[in-house]
Amino acid sequence: MIKRIPWQLIVLVLISISFLSCKSSSHVSEQGLTQNSKASIKKPYVILISLDGFRWDYVDKYKPPHLTNFIENGIQSEYLTPSFPSKTFPNHYSIATGMYPDKHGIIGNTFYSYKKERTYENRNREMVEDGSFYGGSPIWAQADKSQMVSASYFFVGSESKIQDIRPTYYYRYDGAVKNEARIAQAMTWLSLPEKERPHLITLYFSDMDDVGHRYGPSNEVKIKQALFKLDQNLGDLFKGVKSTALPVNIIIVSDHGMSDLSTKNFLEIETIKNDSLYSTIDNGSLVSLHPKKGSNIDAIIRNLKKKEHHFKVYKTADTPGFEYVPKNKDWGAIQVQPDYGYYFSTKGKIETMKTAAIHSVGVHGYGPEHKDMAGIFYAKGPAFKKGFSLGAIRNIEIYPLICEILNLEIPRDIDGSLEMIKSVLKTE
Numbered sequence: 458m459i460k461r462i463p464w465q466l467i468v469l470v471l472i473s474i475s476f477l478s479c480k481s482s483s484h485v486s487e488q489g490l491t492q493n494s495k496a497s498i499k500k501p502y503v504i505l506i507s508l509d510g511f512r513w514d515y516v517d518k519y520k521p522p523h524l525t526n527f528i529e530n531g532i533q534s535e536y537l538t539p540s541f542p543s544k545t546f547p548n549h550y551s552i553a554t555g556m557y558p559d560k561h562g563i564i565g566n567t568f569y570s571y572k573k574e575r576t577y578e579n580r581n582r583e584m585v586e587d588g589s590f591y592g593g594s595p596i597w598a599q600a601d602k603s604q605m606v607s608a609s610y611f612f613v614g615s616e617s618k619i620q621d622i623r624p625t626y627y628y629r630y631d632g633a634v635k636n637e638a639r640i641a642q643a644m645t646w647l648s649l650p651e652k653e654r655p656h657l658i659t660l661y662f663s664d665m666d667d668v669g670h671r672y673g674p675s676n677e678v679k680i681k682q683a684l685f686k687l688d689q690n691l692g693d694l695f696k697g698v699k700s701t702a703l704p705v706n707i708i709i710v711s712d713h714g715m716s717d718l719s720t721k722n723f724l725e726i727e728t729i730k731n732d733s734l735y736s737t738i739d740n741g742s743l744v745s746l747h748p749k750k751g752s753n754i755d756a757i758i759r760n761l762k763k764k765e766h767h768f769k770v771y772k773t774a775d776t777p778g779f780e781y782v783p784k785n786k787d788w789g790a791i792q793v794q795p796d797y798g799y800y801f802s803t804k805g806k807i808e809t810m811k812t813a814a815i816h817s818v819g820v821h822g823y824g825p826e827h828k829d830m831a832g833i834f835y836a837k838g839p840a841f842k843k844g845f846s847l848g849a850i851r852n853i854e855i856y857p858l859i860c861e862i863l864n865l866e867i868p869r870d871i872d873g874s875l876e877m878i879k880s881v882l883k884t885e
């Protein structure tokens with residue numbers, strides 16, 4: 458006699474099957490837009506690639522063949538200026554929206570939201586997917602509003618419904634997905650029938666950030682090794698794109714650079730905490746303090762100033778690094794900023810590094826005036842000039858540039874400006 462299978466087991470099997478299928482195929486957004494309008498079909502294509510933590514000077518220093526060739530036949534800026542603070546989430550979302558973090562709201566990898574009365578954490582899936590944290594109109598939402606199909610193999614913001622919109626095709630972030638699989642998917646998207654074919658594709662590769670954090674950007678052997686592997690992946694993508702003969706414009710950016718940090722220069726966050734007077738949000742290069750009701754802000758600052766040692770304490774409005782006096786309440790009233798070359802972490806993490814005999818790592822997050830924080834902007838395709846270089850460009854300018862290429866409306870409230878960047882485009 459066959460034993461009856463317990464229903465719990467059936468549920469478990471069904472859950473794991475649906476989980477596996479999530480990993481192997483992209484989610485199709487439920488918003489309804491699955492086809493390009495007739496006008497969108499005629500538009501060119503943009504692939505926006507983020508190479509996390511790719512410092513401005515890596516290509517010149519190491520000369521990876523495919524990227525070097527790409528730049529020679531396209532455009533490059535001297536460097537890409539990150540928005541403050543030069544952290545991953547704020548900057549990816551600045552690239553996606555054309556706004557400074559103060560305006561788009563993702564002001565740190567971790568921050569306290571007064572509206573939500575919760576602390577956003579970029580490692581918390583529920584919050585990452587909660588669209589109400591994200592301001593602005595990300596570039597894929599702008600495409601959607603223009604009846605244009607978009608796709609994302611990872612980008613900050615792409616997993617959440619922002620203004621009720623996600624990219625037409627998108628994935629939940631999974632760092633274990635190989636670069637090759639991401640590129641193969643991009644090629645699959647480009648080979649879809651023209652009605653379903655996305656005209657905007659975002660891709661994300663973490664390689665340079667991973668290696669930069671682990672070994673520090675001065676470890677030439679490790680940096681070069683990771684760079685050349687990534688360069689090969691990009692070479693495969695360039696080749697694949699060329700074989701489609703479609704009018705594809707490839708834009709390559711990074712969110713920030715990287716600087717070396719001796720592990721001796723970590724500062725213990727515990728030394729500045731005081732949970733009865735204020736809560737502390739630690740982003741390493743910037744620590745935001747939120748005084749509790751009834752706490753005296755000036756008294757807190759006076760007390761912390763006495764402790765200043767490789768860090769400084771400011772009222773938020775006076776903190777160096779901001780592009781303008783910040784208006785967003787979520788910064789909190791007080792900022793503690795380590796000196797350049799110092800970084801806050803927990804006592805536990807600092808001790809773990811000492812035990813593991815780690816002497817140097819890579820960090821970022823400092824003000825954009827520090828050149829090591831600068832990223833990259835390269836582009837190539839039918840919309841771009843050939844062999845053209847320009848000076849530094851702010852990362853908030855990438856958004857209006859993509860809008861211009863895809864003929865999408867540029868929202869009036871963004872911080873970036875097409876005027877600052879349009880010299881890279883062919884005039885005809």
Ligand SMILES: [Zn+2]
Nearest residue numbers: 509510545712
């Ligand atoms: Zn990053």
